[in-house]
Amino acid sequence: MPLVTKWTGREVKALREAARMSLMEFAEKLGVSDRIVSRWEADGEKSAIRMVNQAALDTLLAKAERDAQGRFVGILAADDVPMHPVIEPGEAETSSGEYVKHPGDGKLMAHVPEGIFLAGAEDDPVWVDEFYIDTFPTTNADYARFCAATRRQPPERWENGRCPRELYDHPVVHVTWRDATAYAEWAGKSLPTAEQWEKAARGTTGRTFPWGNQKTAAKCNVRETGVERTTSVSRYHSGVSPYGVYDMVGNVWEWLATPTTPGRYELRGSAFTSPLFRGFPAVPNDASDMMHDDDTGFRCTATRQQIQSRNR
DSSP, X not given: OXXXXXXXXXXXXXXXXXXXXXXXXXXXXXXXXXXXXXXXXXXXXXXXXXXXXXXXXXXXXXXXXXXXXXXHHHHHHHTTOOSSOBOOTTSSOOOTTOEEEOTTTOOEEEEEOXXXXXXXXXXXXXXXXXXXXXXXXXXXXXXXXXXXXXXXXXXXXXXXXXXXXXXXXXXXXXXXXXXXXXXXHHHTOBOOOHHHHHHHHHTTTTOSBTTBSOOOGGGSBSGGGTOOSOOOTTOOGGGOXXXXXXXXXXXXXXXXXXXXXXXXXXXXXXXXXXXXXXXXTTSOEEEETTOOOTTEEOOOEEOHHHHHHHHO
């Protein structure tokens, strides 16, 4: 469950919108007037919320459905209000769980230090240079901004070219490898190599899954979970990788930069349509660069140099 250290009007508004409540409904749940909620939201981060109301907000968030909790995190992330410490490129070397905000598309990126990790089914030692990787897969909201900026054709399943609002924080699907590459170039990023993606998912010690070696389907959106559709990219908090990266198993397959044969590229991570054993981060899949499906999306990586060049 997401935690809030101190509630302000910004978090209040995010929770109300995530819960799909009107001001009146939300105020009734909290036991306050709708005018108070409206004032909190209007004051934003400057609002002063009493401790008794802070506690009531904690309870309301804890009792919210998982999808609503996921939307809450997604709304805050979309509004550039990260729920984790943020570092800036150029600072001292960082440990796992630390993030930067990319200046191109504004997404949170996790820092992965340089070094050796155990790769593949045989846990072979492989060196990977330092890089940053998107904390969450590219969402429909992210891709909509890209389409608006570049006039690229939106995914075919969007009705009248618009993504339904309730899917804004779900991963974008029905994108080809070429679509994913175009987004990465627009944002000043790259698609991950197979080695980058696997290290971000498994860490350095050869763990089977991002969360460890236990075959626990409840930590991700796979066939055994029974959801049978995409979910919010921030839903599975207990399934994050050692670097704090979400959805490295399940939800959607992710395009990589690594080719297998001419015109075909690696995919990793499995999807809501896949059994858990297909989600081993060490095991690759591949597809034609023109393939698109309802269970295939992507995320991006960036070097320190790429981030710094966009900051200039």
